[in-house]
Amino acid sequence: MRITRGAAFCAVLLIGIVAGAQEFPRSEVAFNYSYTRYSPSAPYSKGHSLSGGGGSITFNLNSVFGIEANLQGYGSNHTGFNIAPNATFPNGLNGDVQGNLFTYLFGPQIKIRAHHIHPYAHLLFGGAHSNVYADAFKTFCGPGSTVCGIRTAPAQDAFAMEFGGGIDIPINHIVTFRPAEINYLLTRFSNVFTGTNNQNNVHYAVGVVFNLGNTTY
Numbered sequence: 001m002r003i004t005r006g007a008a009f010c011a012v013l014l015i016g017i018v019a020g021a022q023e024f025p026r027s028e029v030a031f032n033y034s035y036t037r038y039s040p041s042a043p044y045s046k047g048h049s050l051s052g053g054g055g056s057i058t059f060n061l062n063s064v065f066g067i068e069a070n071l072q073g074y075g076s077n078h079t080g081f082n083i084a085p086n087a088t089f090p091n092g093l094n095g096d097v098q099g100n101l102f103t104y105l106f107g108p109q110i111k112i113r114a115h116h117i118h119p120y121a122h123l124l125f126g127g128a129h130s131n132v133y134a135d136a137f138k139t140f141c142g143p144g145s146t147v148c149g150i151r152t153a154p155a156q157d158a159f160a161m162e163f164g165g166g167i168d169i170p171i172n173h174i175v176t177f178r179p180a181e182i183n184y185l186l187t188r189f190s191n192v193f194t195g196t197n198n199q200n201n202v203h204y205a206v207g208v209v210f211n212l213g214n215t216t217y
Contacts, residue, residue, distance in 0.1 A: 024063040024113065026213025030178060031055045032205040034072045036185060038101065040199045045081055050074040050101055055207075058109055068109040068122055070162070072203075074101040079132050081140075081193060088149045088192050097139050099132020103160050103185070111168070118176070121165035128160035128187045136193050154191035161186045168209055176209040 034054055039047035052074035060066040076098045083093040105124035112119050133154040141148030164183030168176045183203040190197035 023214050024060050025211035026060060028058045028060070028066070028176075028209050028211055029055065030057070030207055030209040032178065032181070032207025034074070035204045036072075036074060036101070037202045038199065039201055040189075040194050040196070045079065045193065045195070048077060048079060050077055052101075054205075063113055064110055066109045066111065068107060068124065070103070070105045070122075070124055072103045072205075076100050079136075081136065089147055090149065091147045093140055093147055095140060097132060097135040099130055099135050101132075102129045103127070103162070103187075104129075105160060105162050116169070118168040118170065119165065120168065122162075124162040126160055128158050128189070129156055130158075130189065131156055133189060133191050133193050150192055154189070154193065158187055158189040160188070162203065164203070166205070174211055176211060178205070178207045178209055181205040 032053060032055060034052050036050045036052075037047060038050050052072060054070070054072035056068055056070040058066040058068040077100070078096050079099055080096040081093055083089050085092040103126065105126035107122060107124035107126075109120055109122040134156050137148075137150070137153045141150055162183045162185045164181065166178060166181030168178050170176050181204065183205075185201040185203040187199045187201060188197050189199060
């Protein structure tokens with residue numbers, strides 16, 4: 001009888017532990033500072049640093065898997081162009097313009113909820129928006145321009161993909177500190193100013209996360 005009672009007690013205790021381990025926040029809302037090293041592949045447009053911010057919201061399906069929506073924005077920055085004479089730019093081109101960058105990405109996230117640290121990874125797809133190439137067209141290829149052989153403004157929207165992850169450190173059941181998130185960010189702006197359709201960028205973020213819903217895990 002004692003053995004049976006002991007086994008029953010252990011079973012109840014184990015069920016409680018497992019049930020507790022399966023609890024998780026229903027959603028996580030993050031706010032962050034964001035830095036991106038934007039690196040176009042064209043030899044006549046150098047890479048440059050972008051500072052901005054944004055946030056994300058993750059809807060958790062269980063304690064491991066979630067669906068993330070991530071929005072980031074970067075203010076106006078100078079982009080320089082140094083293009084040798086060619087068919088599109090008969091006299092060549094030297095100058096710079098100002099432009100911004102926004103990304104809006106969606107996809108799955110995996111998070112391991114250890115006791116003191118929560119590493120996570122995600123794979124996000126969506127789009128990017130920048131006015132830098134349209135501004136370059138207005139600046140260099142406007143009416144009466146003799147340096148530019150095109151008459152159609154480049155598209156301001158392009159495909160984007162991000163892959164990477166980071167670390168969350170719980171402060172309490174509501175607030176989590178995110179000391180680092182590092183991602184590879186691909187954007188595919190394709191026009192005469194990029195010279196290619198791939199820009200291979202690095203994205204870093206640091207911020208704070210608020211756990212909403214059931215936050216006992």
